[in-house]
Amino acid sequence: MTQELVVVTGGAGFIGSHTVDRLLERGCRVVVLDNFSTGKRENLDHRRDDENLRIIEVNVADGIWAALSSVEQAWQPVDRIIHLAAQTAVVTSIVNPLDDIRSNYATTVHLLEYARCRGVKKVVFASSAAVYGDVDESPVRETAPKVPLSPYGIDKLGSEMYLRYYAEVHGIPTNALRFFNVYGPRQDPKSAYSGVISIFMDRASRGVGITIFGDGEQTRDFVFVGDVSRAIVTACFSESASREPVNIGTGNETTVNQLAQLVIDAIGSKSAITHAPSRAGEIVRSCADVGAAKASLGFEAQIPIADGLKQTADWFQSQS
Ligand code: NAD
Ligand code: UD1
Numbered sequence: 001m002t003q004e005l006v007v008v009t010g011g012a013g014f015i016g017s018h019t020v021d022r023l024l025e026r027g028c029r030v031v032v033l034d035n036f037s038t039g040k041r042e043n044l045d046h047r048r049d050d051e052n053l054r055i056i057e058v059n060v061a062d063g064i065w066a067a068l069s070s071v072e073q074a075w076q077p078v079d080r081i082i083h084l085a086a087q088t089a090v091v092t093s094i095v096n097p098l099d100d101i102r103s104n105y106a107t108t109v110h111l112l113e114y115a116r117c118r119g120v121k122k123v124v125f126a127s128s129a130a131v132y133g134d135v136d137e138s139p140v141r142e143t144a145p146k147v148p149l150s151p152y153g154i155d156k157l158g159s160e161m162y163l164r165y166y167a168e169v170h171g172i173p174t175n176a177l178r179f180f181n182v183y184g185p186r187q188d189p190k191s192a193y194s195g196v197i198s199i200f201m202d203r204a205s206r207g208v209g210i211t212i213f214g215d216g217e218q219t220r221d222f223v224f225v226g227d228v229s230r231a232i233v234t235a236c237f238s239e240s241a242s243r244e245p246v247n248i249g250t251g252n253e254t255t256v257n258q259l260a261q262l263v264i265d266a267i268g269s270k271s272a273i274t275h276a277p278s279r280a281g282e283i284v285r286s287c288a289d290v291g292a293a294k295a296s297l298g299f300e301a302q303i304p305i306a307d308g309l310k311q312t313a314d315w316f317q318s319q320s
Pocket of ligand 2: 089090091130131193194195196197199200211212213218220256279282283
């Protein structure tokens with residue numbers, strides 16, 4: 001079998017670096033395009049000597065043609081693209097919606113245009129549960145109303161529509177995956193808007209207090225990054241997957257109260273738990289209906305939350 005070349009935008013980030021690991025293990029050549037705005041070189045340090053990996057520092061919003069033509073000359077044409085690069089802070093998108101259009105919407109079209117001109121075999125896009133906004137349905141099906149409550153969510157939804165358009169009109173196979181709350185090793189806990197599991201893990205491993213916003217009975221569908229990277233690579237190589245966007249979650253809800261205790265247990269921490277007022281616009285229930293991912297991709301999350309938290313705790317403890 002010929003070795004396939006896969007481009008991963010945002011490949012130095014949290015989900016991206018796990019996806020790169022999986023592609024290299026599969027025997028692919030991998031090109032990472034990343035501007036290191038939130039991604040880190042150290043996320044791929046363990047692959048430093050891998051001759052099948054190239055890392056190119058580039059802002060994908062500035063265009064990708066020059067970067068990719070150098071790869072094409074040195075290696076081979078691009079077979080597949082996994083588009084994960086994004087400005088991921090929802091609050092930043094609210095403060096500066098025009099920047100968000102550039103980094104989270106126009107960028108998708110740049111990549112699709114490249115795919116059209118080069119006859120790329122598949123484009124996989126990281127969408128988000130943020131496309132739904134605050135829906136009544138739980139678990140939420142892909143057919144639920146889409147009322148995104150941020151420019152981030154709007155740009156993810158718009159990107160999905162561009163994927164569909166390129167598939168319908170230009171015949172480029174595409175898959176949009178709507179990730180729920182992803183967690184695991186390499187997730188950066190540094191921002192106030194980092195994923196709750198990374199924040200709780202960081203605080204529990206330092207033995208400082210954990211703050212739960214509101215009564216803690218709000219739920220989320222926490223999905224382990226190893227499952228998410230598997231879904232991405234499955235979609236990337238699936239010839240038969242439907243082009244409809246699919247949810248990537250576990251189908252299980254965990255309350256933030258349960259989560260705090262699970263994290264404390266996984267770390268073996270003595271951190272105290274306190275409560276603070278609810279976040280504005282807090283979503284009360286969030287859970288994926290996972291039937292479409294199973295039907296379309298044959299994908300089902302496999303890692304129970306206790307196991308995923310244990311692996312995450314081990315990683316956080318190895319960092320301190
Ligand atoms: P991350 O911040 O770790 O990864 C994003 C990567 O993209 C980083 O390496 C960053 O440096 C890079 N990047 C950002 N803008 C870029 C640009 N203009 N040019 C080149 N590189 C750029 O975040 P993540 O959690 O790994 O998210 C990956 C994708 O998954 C994003 O598209 C995000 O919106 C989506 N997503 C994540 C979650 C989650 O729970 N983590 C949930 C839903 C959707
Ligand atoms: C996610 C996005 C968020 C976006 C929202 C809507 C991430 C990390 N966040 O938020 O930017 O607006 O989807 O699409 O992807 N919590 C605490 N204590 C903390 C931190 C969080 O109790 O220190 C709670 C939050 O109030 C929330 C839950 O934990 O109830 C999860 O928070 P978070 O990880 O930020 O994810 P979302 O709220 O789902």
